[in-house]
Amino acid sequence: MSQSASTLFSAYASFAGSMMLVRSMANELIPYELRSYIYSAIHYLITPLSSKLTLVVDEHYGISRNHVYDAAELYLGTKISPSTERLRIGKTPKQKNINVSIEKGEVVNDVYENVKLQWRFVFTESSSSQYSVEKRYFELSFNKKFKEKVMDSYLPYVLARAKAIKEDEKVVKLYNRGCPFSDDDVGMWGSINLDHPATFETIAMDPELKKMIIEDLERFVKRRDFYKKVGKAWKRGYLLYGPPGTGKSSLIAAMANYLKFDVYDLELTSIYSNSDLRTTLLSTTNRSILVIEDIDCSVEVQDRHNDNQNQYDAPSSKLTLSGILNFIDGLWSSCGDERIIVFTTNHKHRLDPALLRPGRMDMHINMSYCTASGFRLLASNYLGIEGKNHHLWGQIEGLIENTAVTPAEIAEELMRSEDADVALEGVVKFLKRKNLEANETEDDGKVEDQVAKKLKTENGEKKLGSLGTINNNRRALRSVGGGRRRCRRQASRFL
Ligand SMILES: Nc1ncnc2c1ncn2[C@@H]1O[C@H](COP(=O)(O)OP(=O)(O)OP(=O)(O)O)[C@@H](O)[C@H]1O
Numbered sequence: 001m002s003q004s005a006s007t008l009f010s011a012y013a014s015f016a017g018s019m020m021l022v023r024s025m026a027n028e029l030i031p032y033e034l035r036s037y038i039y040s041a042i043h044y045l046i047t048p049l050s051s052k053l054t055l056v057v058d059e060h061y062g063i064s065r066n067h068v069y070d071a072a073e074l075y076l077g078t079k080i081s082p083s084t085e086r087l088r089i090g091k092t093p094k095q096k097n098i099n100v101s102i103e104k105g106e107v108v109n110d111v112y113e114n115v116k117l118q119w120r121f122v123f124t125e126s127s128s129s130q131y132s133v134e135k136r137y138f139e140l141s142f143n144k145k146f147k148e149k150v151m152d153s154y155l156p157y158v159l160a161r162a163k164a165i166k167e168d169e170k171v172v173k174l175y176n177r178g179c180p181f182s183d184d185d186v187g188m189w190g191s192i193n194l195d196h197p198a199t200f201e202t203i204a205m206d207p208e209l210k211k212m213i214i215e216d217l218e219r220f221v222k223r224r225d226f227y228k229k230v231g232k233a234w235k236r237g238y239l240l241y242g243p244p245g246t247g248k249s250s251l252i253a254a255m256a257n258y259l260k261f262d263v264y265d266l267e268l269t270s271i272y273s274n275s276d277l278r279t280t281l282l283s284t285t286n287r288s289i290l291v292i293e294d295i296d297c298s299v300e301v302q303d304r305h306n307d308n309q310n311q312y313d314a315p316s317s318k319l320t321l322s323g324i325l326n327f328i329d330g331l332w333s334s335c336g337d338e339r340i341i342v343f344t345t346n347h348k349h350r351l352d353p354a355l356l357r358p359g360r361m362d363m364h365i366n367m368s369y370c371t372a373s374g375f376r377l378l379a380s381n382y383l384g385i386e387g388k389n390h391h392l393w394g395q396i397e398g399l400i401e402n403t404a405v406t407p408a409e410i411a412e413e414l415m416r417s418e419d420a421d422v423a424l425e426g427v428v429k430f431l432k433r434k435n436l437e438a439n440e441t442e443d444d445g446k447v448e449d450q451v452a453k454k455l456k457t458e459n460g461e462k463k464l465g466s467l468g469t470i471n472n473n474r475r476a477l478r479s480v481g482g483g484r485r486r487c488r489r490q491a492s493r494f495l
């Protein structure tokens with residue numbers, strides 16, 4: 001060993017020796033807690049600062065579930081790369097598809113506005129003598145300098161994406177008081193999945209009217225702040241009216257499928273009193289459509305002028321129209337958000353004016369007889385034929401414009417054969433028959449008119465009896481047949 005090397009070695013030995021001496025003196029003189037603090041502070045000072053920040057997203061936040069965790073789980077299911085080796089899968093009764101999420105220890109890389117992020121799913125299990133505690137969490141790591149961006153922009157984006165995924169996954173439910181109960185039912189409503197296939201694409205109706213309804217719904221769901229600002233409850237009411245088989249119920253299903261809103265089908269005959277109604281409506285949930293079909297058909301509800309008498313008899317033991325309206329305007333409106341209420345009727349003229357007054361039902365939608373454009377849509381949906389390329393097309397369009405025929409009737413004819421020629425020939429025959437019947441009814445009406453006139457002059461108006469009923473029926477039929485042009489005009493209008 002050279003002179004200088006030996007000097008260096010002895011210097012190092014004496015430094016190491018003195019360090020050991022200092023350390024053993026420190027161990028004796030300084031308490032353990034203080035010592036470990038000093039060591040960690042020295043370690044912090046001599047280690048280069050890490051540029052990485054890791055956020056821990058626990059499964060629970062306090063005693064409730066952590067929304068960020070649930071959102072991350074859903075979101076990461078869409079970000080799985082081909083290199084991932086283990087995945088978790090599952091499905092709840094409310095979901096349509098099987099969900100995929102990452103397994104413990106797996107890593108998912110993401111890029112958001114040029115910021116690289118890494119998610120890791122961690123699962124730990126610690127067991128004490130009595131029970132084992134499981135802990136699940138995500139670690140989200142990224143460069144520290146993007147902390148603001150991640151907190152203010154990326155995480156809200158993950159939450160919003162998860163909400164959209166959840167909406168997309170949601171199976172729309174149909175709640176009814178008569179349905180059997182399942183696990184996720186609410187209050188006194190039982191539910192089944194609403195498997196109604198109707199969508200706005202399959203509904204045959206005036207295209208302008210359809211567009212208006214879709215735009216109205218879209219505007220409604222976006223307007224949370226607007227409703228708050230103007231001090232109005234976040235509710236929207238639609239009255240659908242028109243003859244049977246024109247698509248009122250189908251339109252409700254299309255609305256529900258479009259918005260992914262559950263449907264509460266309220267049968268007024270199953271409600272015995274205003275207080276029963278109150279309890280029933282209060283147990284409906286947000287983002288739902290409350291449907292009261294054939295609102296004109298309940299005798300109690302029809303006549304508002306009987307309310308006083310009913311209430312006099314037994315204050316809350318009857319269901320009355322004012323009970324329904326008060327509740328809809330009052331309590332039900334002030335609790336809950338994003339609610340739609342739909343009334344349907346075949347006879348709008350029979351409805352109490354209180355129900356029709358402006359502001360009560362926001363939109364009055366006339367579902368009317370099938371038009372040429374409605375037929376085109378049905379033929380395309382049922383037979384897959386587009387355009388006017390069939391030789392029967394012109395004849396059918398001409399007949400449809402002059403016949404009061406419902407989309408349900410046309411749909412039934414189109415379903416009779418898969419062969420377009422046979423089905424369309426069936427439609428032509430059906431329309432001709434229908435036209436003939438309408439004309440015969442019209443002629444019968446003329447004969448009845450003459451008989452009635454004769455009887456009227458002979459016996460006086462009061463003795464009309466059953467002929468009066470016939471005449472009423474005839475008038476009704478004529479208003480259907482002769483008034484079909486008016487009906488068609490109304491189809492594209494809101495009143
Ligand atoms: N406008 C339409 N577009 C497409 N299909 C329709 C339309 N109207 C009726 N249908 C067909 O007819 C069937 C019955 O229609 P729907 O029950 O919607 O009529 P509705 O107006 O509710 O009748 P009701 O007044 O008797 O309740 C639907 O399942 C659908 O197949």
Ligand SMILES: [Mg+2]
Nearest residue numbers: 248249250293
């Ligand atoms: Mg219906």
